[in-house]
Amino acid sequence: MTPFNHLTRRQLLSRSACGIGTAALASLLTPDASEAANQTEGPAGLLAQPHFPARAKRVIYLFMHGGPSQMEMFDYKPTLRKMHGMEIPDSVRGDQRLTGMTSGQATFPIASPQQFKFKQHGKSGAWVSELMPHLARRSDEICFIKSMHTEAINHDPAITLLQTGHQQPGRPSLGAWSSYGLGSENANLPSFVVLISDGSASRPTDPLYARLWGTGFLPSSHQGVNFRKSGDPVLYLSNAKGIDSASRRLMLDGLADLNHQRYETEGDPEILTRIEQYEMAYRMQTSVPELTDLSNESASTLKMYGDDVTTPGTYAANCLLARRLAERDVRFIQLYHRGWDQHYNLPSDIRLQCGDIDQPTAALLTDLKQRGLLEETLIVWGGEFGRTAYSQGKLSTTDYGRDHHGRCFTMWMAGGGIKPGISYGETDELCYNVVNNPVHVHDLNATILRCMGVDHKKLTFKFQGRDYRLTDVEGNVVEAILG
Numbered sequence: 001m002t003p004f005n006h007l008t009r010r011q012l013l014s015r016s017a018c019g020i021g022t023a024a025l026a027s028l029l030t031p032d033a034s035e036a037a038n039q040t041e042g043p044a045g046l047l048a049q050p051h052f053p054a055r056a057k058r059v060i061y062l063f064m065h066g067g068p069s070q071m072e073m074f075d076y077k078p079t080l081r082k083m084h085g086m087e088i089p090d091s092v093r094g095d096q097r098l099t100g101m102t103s104g105q106a107t108f109p110i111a112s113p114q115q116f117k118f119k120q121h122g123k124s125g126a127w128v129s130e131l132m133p134h135l136a137r138r139s140d141e142i143c144f145i146k147s148m149h150t151e152a153i154n155h156d157p158a159i160t161l162l163q164t165g166h167q168q169p170g171r172p173s174l175g176a177w178s179s180y181g182l183g184s185e186n187a188n189l190p191s192f193v194v195l196i197s198d199g200s201a202s203r204p205t206d207p208l209y210a211r212l213w214g215t216g217f218l219p220s221s222h223q224g225v226n227f228r229k230s231g232d233p234v235l236y237l238s239n240a241k242g243i244d245s246a247s248r249r250l251m252l253d254g255l256a257d258l259n260h261q262r263y264e265t266e267g268d269p270e271i272l273t274r275i276e277q278y279e280m281a282y283r284m285q286t287s288v289p290e291l292t293d294l295s296n297e298s299a300s301t302l303k304m305y306g307d308d309v310t311t312p313g314t315y316a317a318n319c320l321l322a323r324r325l326a327e328r329d330v331r332f333i334q335l336y337h338r339g340w341d342q343h344y345n346l347p348s349d350i351r352l353q354c355g356d357i358d359q360p361t362a363a364l365l366t367d368l369k370q371r372g373l374l375e376e377t378l379i380v381w382g383g384e385f386g387r388t389a390y391s392q393g394k395l396s397t398t399d400y401g402r403d404h405h406g407r408c409f410t411m412w413m414a415g416g417g418i419k420p421g422i423s424y425g426e427t428d429e430l431c432y433n434v435v436n437n438p439v440h441v442h443d444l445n446a447t448i449l450r451c452m453g454v455d456h457k458k459l460t461f462k463f464q465g466r467d468y469r470l471t472d473v474e475g476n477v478v479e480a481i482l483g
Helices: 009-013 020-029 036-037 078-082 154-162 174-182 245-266 269-292 297-303 315-327 348-371 440-451
Strands: 058-065 118-121 126-131 140-149 192-198 225-228 332-338 379-380 409-415 422-424 433-435 462-463 466-468
Touching: 058 315, 058 348, 078 348, 140 433, 140 440, 174 192, 174 332, 174 440, 192 315, 245 269, 269 315, 297 315, 297 348, 315 332, 315 348, 332 348, 332 466, 348 379, 348 409, 348 440, 379 440
Parallel strands: 058 332, 058 379, 140 422, 192 225, 192 332
Antiparallel strands: 118 126, 140 409, 379 409, 462 466
8 A cells, every 4th residue: 555655646635535536436426426526526527617607518629630721622812823833932931841741842833722713601701612612601600710820740740739739649638628627517428529530532541549539647537439430339338248237237336346445445546537437338328329329310400411421430420420419418529530631632632521521510500500509519620730832743734732731721610609700810822821810729729728618727737746738838818709
């Protein structure tokens, strides 16, 4: 047994009669436990109440993995069309760090998205290309942020930075932070759920690692749960052959007793987390099949999401599942759509990718609004960076590719706490640098937390002698986009 003078602060509190561990266990095993238990780091979250009035009860994060090209979709630049094929000026490129894929190019010809027509839409006059006709009709509900920027230029560090606030692995993800701080409002489903869909583009997709929805040094109960597209949505959710619900309940009770005895000896809070996860899995045996059963969805709703909606694992099916998770009060829903790394064949591949996401994304916004959920649900859309204004490799009249570009890219937000029908930030006439109202990754994450009622500077966790937070030592809330 660890001597008390060698205990960590967390272990000391856990062993106290009224400590965190006891309260968390009491909250788990007796749902009507005292209000004091709800002030602890348990199912109710770390914060007794948000720092600010929360405009968003939950987040649906639509992540386009690979870096979608802003110039073909949302950031209209007529000058690119005038300068198609011309060398991008050195004064624009400056001393930008290039990836190894284009650093050796002898020339950097400007590639215009001239194959795609842009129009202004809605009362806001938002510029949206023909690739996204369904979403364009919802533009008055969207805040386009055209001045995103990041210092990361390769996929893994860039997506890790956006999702965890640091380019190197090991930090908690945004979803884990929100679960840790705010907890869950549904005891029968995880507070953080991950959905993954593969895109229709022809190029191979880059890998997604589970640490992107991991907890880092936070308690592992806040880990994102990845729903699979085939078989049981969650591994080992079904009882083994010959095991019924009563037998499983008896087994879990015995296992909880053993784990609790071990906890009394070791004082390790992760043992309580293990008990909690076993109990959650037991409750999910009922809640998850009901969640994924679309038989009660109307024909009009299914039609709104598109033909792929009944095919598990597609982007359309995952958007509908995200709505069902939202109406069941899941705190954080992370939807990844892969295949946006378009170094070549961009014109053809981006048509396929946008074809995957356009109708379902617009349907998700419409569906949430019709059900009165959009005002309390924050939708975030974007990728880990943008694409270069110049062509990677050979430029032809019909084909080109674009390299990674962190200096500027577009993301958009809608719903809970966000001002609708606006565009924020501006890039130069070649869509290469931010010229007005820059928004860094840390600023975006600070703003997301603010919509959820959380002060990003106050949601911290002490690890290895220092207080960590999602935004590290940076980040400013983008007040101008808050509704």
